[in-house]
Amino acid sequence: MVGYMMSLKKYSKQLYAKLNLIQIFKLWGVPTKLHISFTIAVILLFIYFGTLGFIQFIYQTIMIMILMFCLISHEYGHALAAKRYDITTHDIVITPVGGVARIVNLFANPKQEIVIAIAGPLVNIIYFCIGMLLYAFEIPYVHYFVYYFCLINIIMGVFNLIPAYPMDGGRVLRAILTYVTKDKIISHKISIMISQFISVCFIILGFMYNLINVIIIAVLLLVLAQAEKHDKTIYRIKKL
Ligand SMILES: [Zn+2]
Numbered sequence: 114m115v116g117y118m119m120s121l122k123k124y125s126k127q128l129y130a131k132l133n134l135i136q137i138f139k140l141w142g143v144p145t146k147l148h149i150s151f152t153i154a155v156i157l158l159f160i161y162f163g164t165l166g167f168i169q170f171i172y173q174t175i176m177i178m179i180l181m182f183c184l185i186s187h188e189y190g191h192a193l194a195a196k197r198y199d200i201t202t203h204d205i206v207i208t209p210v211g212g213v214a215r216i217v218n219l220f221a222n223p224k225q226e227i228v229i230a231i232a233g234p235l236v237n238i239i240y241f242c243i244g245m246l247l248y249a250f251e252i253p254y255v256h257y258f259v260y261y262f263c264l265i266n267i268i269m270g271v272f273n274l275i276p277a278y279p280m281d282g283g284r285v286l287r288a289i290l291t292y293v294t295k296d297k298i299i300s301h302k303i304s305i306m307i308s309q310f311i312s313v314c315f316i317i318l319g320f321m322y323n324l325i326n327v328i329i330i331a332v333l334l335l336v337l338a339q340a341e342k343h344d345k346t347i348y349r350i351k352k353l
Contacts, residue, residue: 134206143192145185148208175258181207183240183265187233187273188212191281194232198225210333223288230284237270278308278338308338 134146147155155177162173185205191214192202203215216229244263252259276286283304290300312335319328 134204136204140189141193141196143189143196143202143205145188145205145207148206151207151209154209176261179258179262180265183237183262183269184212186236186240187269188214190232190234190236191216191229194229195225198222198229200225200229210330223291226288227285230281230288233281234270234273237266237273241266241270275311276304276307277311277334278304279341280334283308283338305338305341309335312338 133149188205274282276282287304315331
């Protein structure tokens with residue numbers, strides 16, 4: 114699952130129209146909402162789990178809950194870091210491919226963008242460390258769930274740091290490029306090009322090793338990077 118941030122833009126407003134969202138709770142003033150596509154996917158998944166028997170149903174439900182907890186925590190990492198700079202997070206939306214923290218004025222300052230982008234994966238790295246400590250105790254019944262918790266967090270933390278836009282690593286790369294070039298528009302364009310190159314490499318690797326998941330995520334990143342390429346808000350912000 115991809116956990117990325119998004120500034121509020123026309124296309125995101127259309128995709129995340131109010132009707133498509135179901136609010137589940139609100140923490141630190143930031144609501145968490147389920148996208149209708151995610152809700153439908155979960156209902157279908159639970160129907161499938163139901164066919165596997167009671168034990169499997171409980172087991173798979175716990176796995177989904179762990180995954181959701183890690184993903185939502187990742188997004189709140191972004192939201193709380195943004196709050197530190199008085200930057201508003203409109204909401205956190207959970208979709209079938211991951212979570213999105215919709216942050217207002219995300220491009221305000223490269224230093225702030227680095228801190229906000231790193232805060233998400235940092236939550237996962239901290240969870241991973243806590244999980245590894247618990248794993249060492251080999252607690253009966255929960256040992257495998259602790260292993261799963263560690264695995265999810267290390268994958269989520271490291272994967273999101275890949276410098277492909279609009280994932281967290283891509284935002285960090287763009288902010289660093291902004292420091293170097295002192296030009297937001299050039300750094301935006303370079304980071305989009307690097308992202309597209311990385312996505313194409315993943316698609317090739319996916320086909321070479323028959324990894325359908327990698328191909329799907331890489332195509333999704335390519336589409337998102339293309340959408341970000343035409344993001345007009347970047348051109349409106351003059352102050353670094
Ligand atoms: Zn993130």
